[in-house]
Amino acid sequence: MASDERRVEVTLTAEEYDRLAATTDDPEALAREALLRRVDLEESIEFTREGGFRELAVEERAEGIPRPPVGVLVGFDVLEAADGESRLAFDAGPEHANPMGTLHGGVVCDVGDAAMGTAYASTLAEAESFTTLDLTVNYLRPVWSERLEAVGRVVEGGRTVGLVECDITNEDGKRVARLSSTCMTLRDEQAAGR
Template identity: 30%
Template sequence: MNDISPAASASAGTSTNQPPSLQVENIERGIGSATATFNAGPEHLNIKGMLHGGIIAGLMDVIMAIGAGSHPDPAKRRFSITLSLSMNFIGSAGQGPLALRAETVGGGKRTCFCESRIEDAVGNLIATAQGAFKLMDAGSERAANS
């Protein structure tokens, strides 16, 4: 379910162009941080019934992109573009709820560095990731066309 307009999503640091299979919910934003939830369904599982690694990587990218440009005040949010992503697959998960968390750990005016983690419903660590993100003002023409 995505009821955010393209203009509003750009200012929110998210994109309505995310694949439908990677839509996160319950997004909470801090200054340079974000948390969200994701409900893994049967369509997200590999042939062994475990959450597919590509879905995990995509979720890490989504939550870090939101966190990179995040601020509780929508007027201060920035649009972010992934420059690099490094994954660590630690545990496995099946169908069910997941908790996603990301925070910026450094950077400057135009680039920031983030870390993220995904845990299952009982707090087992599934994966961690690190990423670098380019930051742009949400209202810029270049951001709107990215």
């Protein structure tokens, strides 16, 4: 063991270990990966509790955007978010499947909602927050396992209410879903704690 490494031991029952070993040739690597995913989630939750995206200065929002807890859980990355536009990447896989084997519609909705939310949030002042008033999803083609890109953009932004849209495309550039949402900007006491 290298001097910059630390060791964690986990005790499993024989049944638990057999279940783990049945899913992989390298149980230790899988356990390490699962543990680090949980650490990512806990760090993201803590970042959000401390104010998250809302507390970043406007110029900081475009640089190194941390994943929100739902991003860690679902598995999407925020690649860009500035000036009313955002771009997210998502690798759809068997862990996101519905009972028919295709990508679950709720996951598509989560990814699109996040793209629209980060796009809208990129237009807000530091003391503002927002909430979603409605959300519509149009599913256009099935997805199995492939990389998707979600591009959110503010189409109309007023003082209180804004219209946001998102196109989700597959690796071939074909649209798999289109979403739209109406968002309401919150200020002062309404924005506190959000």
